Amino acid sequence: GAVVSQHPSRVICKSGTSVKIECRSLDFQATTMFWYRQFPKKSLMLMATSNEGSKATYEQGVEKDKFLINHASLTLSTLTVTSAHPEDSSFYICSALTGSGYGYTFGSGTRLTVV
């Protein structure tokens, strides 16, 4: 089945630094990827939709200058959390539309802790 590889799985960074999270579709081409954020014991909140070769579409309330999304190829989308602050600490997950009848495939998630 379709696989999305997400890295890193866990990262700790200092306040003010930037962190890049990668999502790769391993055995299919993902023209569209979605980035979610999940707080403890809460559901997934869609942050943005990433389309290959074009600018990402951000959901209301999500700062596009803080959460930079790049989808430069059909198999790779990246989310960069810039100038991270402790309140950015969260679980970030990507997903890709597979078109295979399985709906969406999720990456394994990245646990970001900003200290």
Next chain:
Amino acid sequence: EDKVVQSPLSLVVHEGDTVTLNCSYEVTNFRSLLWYKQEKKAPTFLFMLTSSGIEKKSGRLSSILDKKELFSILNITATQTGDSAIYLCAVEDSNDYKLSFGAGTTVTVRA
């Protein structure tokens, strides 16, 4: 704005019990409803439902959609401790393929 409501928010059962999880939704452009199981990491796919009244089954899990009443249920029979997880319901918008998730139901199965 699309809205997905899951109930109950949490429940605790004993091994062998049957659980029924509910998901109601309001969405402008419905394409599908999906169920996911989330343990410690990312959600894993369970079912995608597009048509009313057709039950989908996978082992001890089954799900059905009612597009008239705008809800779906997920059943788990003969529960095992490995079924302990958060179960997420999401609806897919046909215009932009975005998923709107419910808050999830946390299921705890005790031995």
